[in-house]
Amino acid sequence: MERIVIAGGTPLQGTVKIHGAKNAALPIIAACLLTDEPCTLRSMPTLTDIDVMRHILQSFGAECEWVEDSLNIHAERLHSHTIPEALMREMRSSVIIMGPLLARHGKVSASYPGGCAIGSRPIDLHIKGLEALGAKVSEEGRGYITAEAKQLVGADIHLDYPSVGATENIMMAATLAQGETLIRNAAKEPEIIDVQDILNVMGADIAGAGTGQIRIRGVEKLRGAEYTIIPDRIAAGTILLGAVITQGQVTVKPVIPEHLEPLLAKIREMGAKVTIAGNSVTVVCDYRPKAVDALRTLPHPGFPTDLQAPMLAALCVAQGTSVLTETVFESRFKHVDELRRMGAMVKVEGRSAIIRGVERLTGAVVAATDLRAGAALVLAGLAAEGITIVEQVHHIDRGYVDLDSTFRALGGRVERLGW
Numbered sequence: 001m002e003r004i005v006i007a008g009g010t011p012l013q014g015t016v017k018i019h020g021a022k023n024a025a026l027p028i029i030a031a032c033l034l035t036d037e038p039c040t041l042r043s044m045p046t047l048t049d050i051d052v053m054r055h056i057l058q059s060f061g062a063e064c065e066w067v068e069d070s071l072n073i074h075a076e077r078l079h080s081h082t083i084p085e086a087l088m089r090e091m092r093s094s095v096i097i098m099g100p101l102l103a104r105h106g107k108v109s110a111s112y113p114g115g116c117a118i119g120s121r122p123i124d125l126h127i128k129g130l131e132a133l134g135a136k137v138s139e140e141g142r143g144y145i146t147a148e149a150k151q152l153v154g155a156d157i158h159l160d161y162p163s164v165g166a167t168e169n170i171m172m173a174a175t176l177a178q179g180e181t182l183i184r185n186a187a188k189e190p191e192i193i194d195v196q197d198i199l200n201v202m203g204a205d206i207a208g209a210g211t212g213q214i215r216i217r218g219v220e221k222l223r224g225a226e227y228t229i230i231p232d233r234i235a236a237g238t239i240l241l242g243a244v245i246t247q248g249q250v251t252v253k254p255v256i257p258e259h260l261e262p263l264l265a266k267i268r269e270m271g272a273k274v275t276i277a278g279n280s281v282t283v284v285c286d287y288r289p290k291a292v293d294a295l296r297t298l299p300h301p302g303f304p305t306d307l308q309a310p311m312l313a314a315l316c317v318a319q320g321t322s323v324l325t326e327t328v329f330e331s332r333f334k335h336v337d338e339l340r341r342m343g344a345m346v347k348v349e350g351r352s353a354i355i356r357g358v359e360r361l362t363g364a365v366v367a368a369t370d371l372r373a374g375a376a377l378v379l380a381g382l383a384a385e386g387i388t389i390v391e392q393v394h395h396i397d398r399g400y401v402d403l404d405s406t407f408r409a410l411g412g413r414v415e416r417l418g419w
């Protein structure tokens with residue numbers, strides 16, 4: 001049981017190298033199932049979620065090997081079509097294996113994340129998309145779902161909601177389908193462009209990622225590729241919020257600054273200075289940040305839900321009252337109870353949190369309830385008076401490479417202790 005222990009109150013100062021994007025890396029690892037040739041993925045973040053994905057591919061017979069920050073994957077022969085239940089339960093996004101495996105192998109079985117019924121949330125859009133491509137989807141005993149298709153066939157698919165995972169799943173499956181697929185109301189996240197780009201390097205014919213309409217012309221075969229994953233905009237954003245909450249000065253690079261714009265717009269509104277130079281972004285916060293009015297999480301290019309918890313932590317010490325509304329996920333305010341233990345004045349009303357900024361948070365023993373909630377608590381600890389102990393840090397390791405070392409390198413008094 002590891003904990004992160006923070007003695008707060010030191011302004012963060014310095015530069016941080018940003019690792020590859022978890023949310024691009026996960027579907028891109030899945031995409032390697034679409035070819036029997038070797039693939040090399042560079043700038044892979046060494047995260048526990050990435051390891052879960054690697055184990056899933058290995059369970060099908062793919063060879064996966066780390067060489068420094070590259071992951072080499074060779075899915076020459078596949079001997080299984082079942083995503084192991086334990087791994088599926090560990091990470092909901094394992095569902096994005098379904099499209100590529102179905103397209104390559106003709107069959108895929110997976111347990112429902114959380115054991116829900118066909119057609120209901122949270123994977124209904126994935127299933128509907130694969131069915132539209134001609135897959136026969138059936139439910140087997142013990143909450144298993146199986147999709148089968150000798151040959152997928154291109155289709156015109158309208159997503160009821162621009163789901164990131166469903167867009168990627170359908171896009172990957174459609175690369176080997178017969179004919180053309182059009183995804184309407186597709187998700188526009190930058191990670192989807194990254195998936196399009198590697199697939200095109202592999203020989204796919206895709207256009208439109210990053211817009212609401214993606215067209216995929218099916219090809220017979222995909223080949224191997226060498227590809228570098230984009231920098232992680234959520235990790236970069238979390239670290240920049242560290243400069244805001246501690247009134248410090250932090251530079252992140254490499255980043256793609258336009259990916260950070262939805263956050264940077266709010267950081268500017270909070271009174272901090274943002275400087276963009278090539279592939280780096282610097283945030284300087286000389287004064288106590290200001291509250292923001294009516295901030296809503298939305299699909300890209302709106303404010304990302306994955307930065308909602310870190311932003312909420314920063315607003316806890318802002319001057320004035322902020323209202324933050326979560327529109328993407330139903331119950332994503334579990335960090336609020338923990339932040340309250342640190343003296344935060346936050347009230348949740350339905351999907352909105354009303355945050356009355358306090359001058360100082362105080363250290364406490366708190367638990368990371370999920371990945372981004374955990375990062376929010378570390379940020380709060382960096383700004384708090386006294387000692388904060390964050391428990392359940394395995395959640396944080398799912399999405400941040402050595403977050404404690406990163407903040408220590410910026411002058412934060414942060415230690416990871418195991419006992």
Ligand code: UD1
Binds near residue numbers: 024164166306330
């Ligand atoms: C991805 C990201 C996650 C981010 C989320 C929203 C990865 C690996 N994860 O998750 O970090 O928080 O996008 O930006 O990229 N939904 C349905 N039915 C479906 C699919 C989704 O109702 O079939 C709902 C979900 O319950 C949720 C909303 O749609 O309320 C958004 O989900 P989605 O965009 O699919 O997120 P993920 O791809 O799971």
